[in-house]
Amino acid sequence: MAQYSLVAGSVGLITLQNPPVNALSAVVRKGIVSTFERALRDPKVKSVVICGQNGVFCGGADIKEFGTNMSGPPLVPMIHAIEAADKPVVAAIEGSALGGGLELALGCHYRIAHSNARLGLPEVSLGLLPAAGGTQRLPRLIGIPAALDLITTGRHVTAAEALQLGIVDQVTDHKIVDEAVKFVLSVAGKPLDARRISTYPCPPLSDLDTVFEMVMQKVRQRAHGAIAPIACVQAVQAAATLPYAQGMEREKELMATLFTSGQARSMQYCFFAQRAVSKWSIPSGARWDTSMPRPVHKAAVIGLGTMGRGITVALAQTGLSVVAVETQEKQLMEAKQAMPGMLERGARRRGVSLTLHKITYSRDIRAVADVDLVIEAVFEDMALKKKVFQQLSDICKPGTFLCTNTSGLDVDHLASQTCNPELVVGMHFFAPAHVMKLLEVVYGPRSSPQAVATAMQLGKKMGKVSVAVGNCRGFVGNRMLKPYVEQAFFLLEEGATPEQVDGALEEFGFSMGVFKVSDLSGLDVGWRVRMADGFAEPGASSGPSARVRQGRRYSPLGDLLCEQGRFGQKTGQGWYQYDKPGGRVARSDPWLHSFLAEYRTRHGLVARRIDNQEVLERCLYALINEGFRILEDGIAAGPEDIDLIYVFGYGWPRHRGGPMFYAGMVGLTKVLQRLEHYHQAHPDVPFMQPCSLLRRLVASGSPPVHRWREVIKKVHSQL
């Protein structure tokens, strides 16, 4: 709702009230319309201030209403009425003014912001565009290039930047409502015509067509198939080329297309999923709201390879003191040289001060004796990690949380090396750890609720999307990767090329296909794991039994490339070729194509034409099927957890909502039928055997993804 009061004798104060972010629900819109009409009617009221309660102006339209029959007064005419009023209206902005919230403020004649405010039009990240006049008013106010930047990226700006851009008229550190009232009294009687943004011409720009062509090209490249950023450019283009009223029509038309698209649904699902996973619960009964995290002031990182450096930088950027330990002199020197640059770039990007002084380096593991939390990031070798955990258990002060950055080894086994296994959890970061948003927090059967809560909270402080997952080989993300990569290898055996498989996945929306990712992260990583698991054996990659291991179909293609020293980008050759070792631009490699042809001949395989549909179904449904197994095993609490892991850690396109949501969009019956089909065709591939949870869900009428937890609960209660 909106509360109304008269202040300073002549100012109508309208306060938006809809905790926690004063979203513009039907009731709030109704409240604004009626209180505003009251203010206009009242002869005592000479001016109006609009503010939000509890330190937040407005988080925009109520996203929860989007999936419903929307009722109540629409936003566009409401904002028009405010702009058209003959009494001055000031938006008093503190906290957030986002989406419809900023659009409401743009309809006011003046905007004053508290220095803590953040403003933006983030609709693009919900698969939408600012459809309450934002695409038409903002370019008229701040110019086309700046408006395009804000609207197509959805980035938030600080009050200071908003002032610089001309979005707000004044920034204050004082109480926002008091300042707004003072301000509106000072402008009383001034003509308002020049304050109505919709009447402004768009600031002229030479070579308008070229600007839009270039922006559109850039946006398309970044969008990976998402349609909202493109519609945003088209809407701003309308502002630049059409009169306001026609521009508004175009905005509405484009919004209607986006609003009903599956992409908007997927992206809004991601928004709520992100909030849902922060409210974690684990099978022991521990939950986010009953488990108290312990404060972490000082942390340590053991091992300064690529991961350790990224984690150290991410911790220092959070403001923590970090002890960075590396026992090898050469690696320590390299880290000391590399990390200041990483910190500087991060500080520049985020507009914050440098935190170099937060890091102290040591070659001696005993330097971690007084820290609150340690993250071990040594080489992925169980024997080495065990030794480190034994040492940490002896050295650290009582109560120190011991975390491992392993990407898939048994966290419980590491915990068993320590005197206090309840203090041990996994904190699985993704490379580069100071940039990537995902953190898997891995709890073992003995991890205490406090250890999980502390790791989750630390992740949040570090700006990560933290997802609590159970302990199993590969946890969630890497476990699901295995059947996906396996299918990609099989497709090559059957006639596809790396270019075709990657092309299909990139067209689907992944920023990089599976083979390009493999070249980037190094083919030797998977090879080492397969060797440790007894799959890849020296000499076993050729010969008649090369394609069967442990009774199931196996492709030794990756092993054969590694045996030739083709480890990907770092060696200049992998599934593609690069201009030099360390090169980044993947080019087709004729050698690889002949190698595949020879391989097929050697194994009596006849290459067939494989279409992109088959590539997608086999790679994605195999991955999704493993996702269902993970849910069935209770390793992830719900589909949202898996989806966020894939969106934030593995480049799954956000506009497709994550693998489990995508399965729901495709239709669970169809996914099941296709898995059955492929399993019949390849009975020696266990990953293709449909998971029983998927069958259960189909048998329960394929409920929408937000109701899967009920079925999962039933499955677990019957175990």
Ligand SMILES: CC(C)(COP(=O)(O)OP(=O)(O)OC[C@H]1O[C@@H](n2cnc3c(N)ncnc32)[C@H](O)[C@@H]1OP(=O)(O)O)[C@@H](O)C(=O)NCCC(=O)NCCSC(=O)C[C@@H](O)CCCCCCCCCCCCC(=O)O
């Ligand atoms: C605001 C935040 C920055 C706050 O962050 P913080 O970390 O403090 O808090 P949380 O993120 O945890 O949020 C707390 C709590 O609040 C919920 N919430 C947040 N924002 C919203 C919201 N906008 N609506 C509803 N609920 C919200 C959140 O879910 C949490 O809930 P919980 O239960 O978990 O506690 C941060 O929250 C944030 O960034 N929020 C989102 C901001 C945003 O994206 N705003 C834009 C919204 S979209 C919009 O404004 C659209 C407008 O441009 C105008 C639209 C006009 C509509 C017209 C429709 C026309 C349709 C035409 C189609 C016709 C088709 C046909 O023909 O049928």
